[in-house]
Amino acid sequence: MEQIRREMETHIRALRRYAIALTHDVADADDMVQETLRRALDYVATDDDIDDWRAYLFKILHNVRNDHYLRRARGFAAVPLDQADIDSILCPPNQELRHECLQLARAVEMLSEEHREVLLLVALEGRSYREVAALLDLPIGTVMSRLSRARDTLRKYVAVGLDDERKDSG
Amino acid sequence: MSARIVLRISDRLLQAYADGELPSAQRRSLEQALLDRPELAAKVAAYGDETVALQRLYGHLIELPPSHKVRRLGHRLAAQVHRRQGIRRPMRRHRAAGMVALAGLLAIGLGLSIPGAYPTRSGAIATGSPARPADPANHREISLTASSAGPRTIVPGAGFPGPDLSSFGFEFIGAEPAYGGNAIQFSYRDRAGSVIGLYMSGLESSLPGRLAFTRDGPASVLVWRDSTVLYGLVGDVGPDLLRAISRWVSRGSVNAAPPPGPTNDPVADKAGREET
Numbered sequence: 001m002e003q004i005r006r007e008m009e010t011h012i013r014a015l016r017r018y019a020i021a022l023t024h025d026v027a028d029a030d031d032m033v034q035e036t037l038r039r040a041l042d043y044v045a046t047d048d049d050i051d052d053w054r055a056y057l058f059k060i061l062h063n064v065r066n067d068h069y070l071r072r073a074r075g076f077a078a079v080p081l082d083q084a085d086i087d088s089i090l091c092p093p094n095q096e097l098r099h100e101c102l103q104l105a106r107a108v109e110m111l112s113e114e115h116r117e118v119l120l121l122v123a124l125e126g127r128s129y130r131e132v133a134a135l136l137d138l139p140i141g142t143v144m145s146r147l148s149r150a151r152d153t154l155r156k157y158v159a160v161g162l163d164d165e166r167k168d169s170g
Numbered sequence: 171m172s173a174r175i176v177l178r179i180s181d182r183l184l185q186a187y188a189d190g191e192l193p194s195a196q197r198r199s200l201e202q203a204l205l206d207r208p209e210l211a212a213k214v215a216a217y218g219d220e221t222v223a224l225q226r227l228y229g230h231l232i233e234l235p236p237s238h239k240v241r242r243l244g245h246r247l248a249a250q251v252h253r254r255q256g257i258r259r260p261m262r263r264h265r266a267a268g269m270v271a272l273a274g275l276l277a278i279g280l281g282l283s284i285p286g287a288y289p290t291r292s293g294a295i296a297t298g299s300p301a302r303p304a305d306p307a308n309h310r311e312i313s314l315t316a317s318s319a320g321p322r323t324i325v326p327g328a329g330f331p332g333p334d335l336s337s338f339g340f341e342f343i344g345a346e347p348a349y350g351g352n353a354i355q356f357s358y359r360d361r362a363g364s365v366i367g368l369y370m371s372g373l374e375s376s377l378p379g380r381l382a383f384t385r386d387g388p389a390s391v392l393v394w395r396d397s398t399v400l401y402g403l404v405g406d407v408g409p410d411l412l413r414a415i416s417r418w419v420s421r422g423s424v425n426a427a428p429p430p431g432p433t434n435d436p437v438a439d440k441a442g443r444e445e446t
Contacts, residue, residue, distance in 0.1 A: 005248040009236075010344050012244045017231035030237055037243035044250045053251070054344075089234075090227055104227055122189055123221040124228050129191050144182055151185065151220060 011054045012037070014125065015061055021120050022065070024086045024109050036061045058125075059135050062117075107157035115150035118143055179203060179210055188217035229363065232343075333368070333419040338411065340366060366405030366412070368419060392416050 015036065019029035039060050050056050091101035108116060121127045121135065129147075133140040179200065186192050187200050204211045236244070333356070334342070340358035343365075356368040392403045392412050403416050 001248070001252045004252050005245060007344075008244045008248040008251070009241070012236055012240060013232045013234075014344075016234065016236055016240070017228060020231050020234075021228040030240065033236070033240055034243060037240065037247055041243070041247055041250060044247065044254060089231070100223075101227060104223055108224070108227070120224070120228070123224045129186070129189070144186065147189075148182055148185055151217065154220065155216070 007053065011057055014054060015057050018058065018120060018125055019061060019065075020086075020089075021108075021124060022117060024090075024105070026085065026089065032061060032064050035064045039064065055131060055135060058121075062135065103158055103161045106161060107154050110157050111150055111153055115146055115153060118146040119150040119154065122147055179207070181213070184210060184213050185217055188214050188221070335366075335415060335418070338415055338418070340415075360407075364405065364407050366403065366407060366415070368415075369402035369404075 012033065016029060016033050019032050020026055023029050023032070036057055040057060043060070044050070087102060087105065090105050091098045108119075111119065117136065118132060121132045122129070127135070129140050129143050132138075133143045136143070138146075183192075183200065187197060192200065204214065235241075335358050336342075339360045341360070343357045343359050356370070357365060358368070359365045393401065401416065401419065403412050403419075405412055
């Protein structure tokens with residue numbers, strides 16, 4: 001039992017990290033993780049053939065997130081993003097190279113949802129293309145092209161941010 | 171016709187290489203091509219840099235403790251899973267692990283592609299100097315000292331138990347199938363954020379019994395075997411520490427007390443004997 005509990009906690013921490021990275025909003029991320037676990041509790045009673053719990057929880061999280069955005073689009077649960085809070089979590093004030101850290105955080109934030117999720121699943125969570133394709137219900141070619149575009153766009157956003165800063169300081 | 175002529179190198183291909191997604195033959199062809207194409211190697215390095223930067227940005231979030239509510243839900247879920255597993259055949263996962271094939275880790279021996287969950291992969295790629303096992307400067311074989319530090323503890327880890335490396339400063343962070351299910355990958359992280367990966371695969375036939383050591387950019391890669399298991403250990407923590415860890419785990423997963431600490435004795439290494 002203790003082993004399963006530790007395993008689950010490891011998955012939940014990864015899930016929460018991913019949710020925060022995806023939303024840049026800790027409160028939103030926590031809501032989504034809670035809802036994910038609630039749904040998993042419902043499903044586990046009937047679905048007894050789950051081998052990869054981490055993948056399973058990530059899959060539920062994506063469904064939860066889709067519902068979440070749907071609700072937002074309908075005007076519910078609009079939680080304002082507190083930029084200072086997320087900045088201090090992602091790039092603590094005493095961090096070396098904080099400026100670059102913030103630039104990257106802004107650039108990730110500017111990516112489209114579909115680019116951000118693929119990029120984070122591969123680069124942060126270390127998921128294979130095949131796993132990402134299964135998780136997002138996408139063809140593997142789409143995963144690759146989204147990933148490629150996400151990286152290109154991210155690089156451009158970071159470069160533009162740096163250029164803007166140079167102009168401002170100049 | 172040489173690979174460098176027929177290989178069409180697109181950004182997608184470079185990206186797949188950087189993400190460890192290419193099959194070994196294609197990876198080797200690309201690595202050959204990259205040796206003559208520094209501009210493409212720089213692109214690969216840029217992908218690696220981005221991955222490392224994203225991991226720096228978000229990686230530490232895993233240390234944030236979940237809220238009380240989330241923890242409670244997690245415990246309830248674990249309890250449910252435990253109950254369900256009691257109904258299912260309990261040895262299913264262990265049998266699956268026992269079915270791991272030699273081929274997966276043979277790939278490691280032939281030149282490890284550091285897999286997805288391993289952040290240092292990006293660091294290795296970022297150097298622009300992918301592993302070239304055939305190059306004696308990057309690859310050598312050494313003998314592995316038998317573990318003298320005593321037995322080890324099985325950590326009740328994620329999904330499948332992994333050896334306890336806490337005395338080396340590494341905390342167990344998870345386990346998952348690797349190489350298409352042909353191996354189990356255990357991941358560990360230390361307080362500085364360095365990650366090491368330990369791969370274990372069932373041994374179906376005998377292999378050359380020596381420890382293979384190779385460098386992949388900043389990462390060190392060790393591959394060795396004992397009588398039943400083939401192992402791969404990957405990390406950017408330096409070859410001495412990796413060797414000390416390899417001595418510790420090289421008898422596979424056995425239940426016992428943790429080691430007193432890294433033995434880290436290169437002299438003992440040289441004089442050591444291979445484990446069989």
